[in-house]
Amino acid sequence: MADPIPVYLFLGFLDGGKTKFIHDTLCDQRFQTKERTLCLLFEDGEEELDTSKYTGGNNVTVVVADGKEDLNRKFLTDCLKKSRAERVMIEYNGMWTLQELGMALPDNWQIYQIMMFADANSILSYNNNMRQLVYDKLNSTEVVFFNRCKPGLDKMPLHSLVRQVSRRTAIVYEYEDGTMENDDIVDPLPYDMDADIVEVKDEDFGLLYMDAMENTANYDGKTIRFKGMTVRSPRLPKGTFVGGRNAMTCCAEDIQFVGFLCHWAKTDSIKNKGWYTITAEVKAVKDPVFNGETGPMLYVRSVEKADKPSEEVVYFG
Numbered sequence: 001m002a003d004p005i006p007v008y009l010f011l012g013f014l015d016g017g018k019t020k021f022i023h024d025t026l027c028d029q030r031f032q033t034k035e036r037t038l039c040l041l042f043e044d045g046e047e048e049l050d051t052s053k054y055t056g057g058n059n060v061t062v063v064v065a066d067g068k069e070d071l072n073r074k075f076l077t078d079c080l081k082k083s084r085a086e087r088v089m090i091e092y093n094g095m096w097t098l099q100e101l102g103m104a105l106p107d108n109w110q111i112y113q114i115m116m117f118a119d120a121n122s123i124l125s126y127n128n129n130m131r132q133l134v135y136d137k138l139n140s141t142e143v144v145f146f147n148r149c150k151p152g153l154d155k156m157p158l159h160s161l162v163r164q165v166s167r168r169t170a171i172v173y174e175y176e177d178g179t180m181e182n183d184d185i186v187d188p189l190p191y192d193m194d195a196d197i198v199e200v201k202d203e204d205f206g207l208l209y210m211d212a213m214e215n216t217a218n219y220d221g222k223t224i225r226f227k228g229m230t231v232r233s234p235r236l237p238k239g240t241f242v243g244g245r246n247a248m249t250c251c252a253e254d255i256q257f258v259g260f261l262c263h264w265a266k267t268d269s270i271k272n273k274g275w276y277t278i279t280a281e282v283k284a285v286k287d288p289v290f291n292g293e294t295g296p297m298l299y300v301r302s303v304e305k306a307d308k309p310s311e312e313v314v315y316f317g
Contacts, residue, residue: 038085
C-alpha cells in the first residue's frame, strides 16, 4: 500500500473564513517546509489563494474543483499525482456531507486534523435552517473558530450549539480586531457525580451517554441509575444486554438507538425492548466493543420494571 498522505480538512459554510485561515497558514514560516502541498478548494468564495505570496510557493499547488462531479477518487488521485504533493489541505463545501467526502478519499489519504470555521453572525441562522448539515460538521471537528465576533458577544448560544453535539470540541472566538479568546464556559452536569448513586433523569440520558463515552475515567467506579430500553441479541456476549434509548442526533429523520453494554447474570429474565430502571457500576474497560479504546462498561446491580418515559426519544444536549 502507498505511504499515507496526511489530510488537513477545513469545514464550514460559504464566507466562514476557511480560505483566509488556509492563506494565513501557508504564509506562516512554521508551516513552510520542503514538503509539497496540494490545496484542494471545493468552494468558490471571495478569498483567493496566491501561491506567489508564500515562502516556498513553488511547493504549493492550488486546485479549484469545478463542482461535486470532482468529488471522486480519480480526480483526487490525479491531482495528487500531478502535484507530487506529500500532504493535502482540503477546503470542503459546507453544503456537502462528510460521508460523501469519506467515500471519495483514496485509501491512503488519512485525515490528520479537522477544523471548522463559522461566521458568528450567521451560523445560528444556518443551524435553524440546515441543522443536519451543521451537525454533520460539528460532530467531526476538533476545534471550531467563530470569527467576526463583535465586542460584548453573547457566547452562550454559540457555546450551546457546539455542546449539543460534543463536549470535547474546542471553541475559539476570533474578534474583528484579530484577537482570539478560548471558550471558558463550564457546563455543569445535571446530575450529582458525588452521590452514592448517580440518579439520571429521563431527559438527561443523552447527556449521560455522550459524557460517559467522552470522559470515561470520570465515571470509573461510579454507580449510576437510569431508565432505559433493554435490547437482547444472540450477537451480544452471553450474559449481557444493551440498556439505552432512542436518540435524535440531528433531525427527526435521524434517530438511532444508543446505549451501554450491561453485564448481568439474569439477562435471560428481562424482556427484549422492555423498559427497566437499571442500577449499575461503571467500569472503564479497554474492549473491542470500543474499537480497542477504553469505554464505559456497566456491571448491573439491579433491574426493575418501569413505565416507558413520557418522551421516548432523547437528545444529545
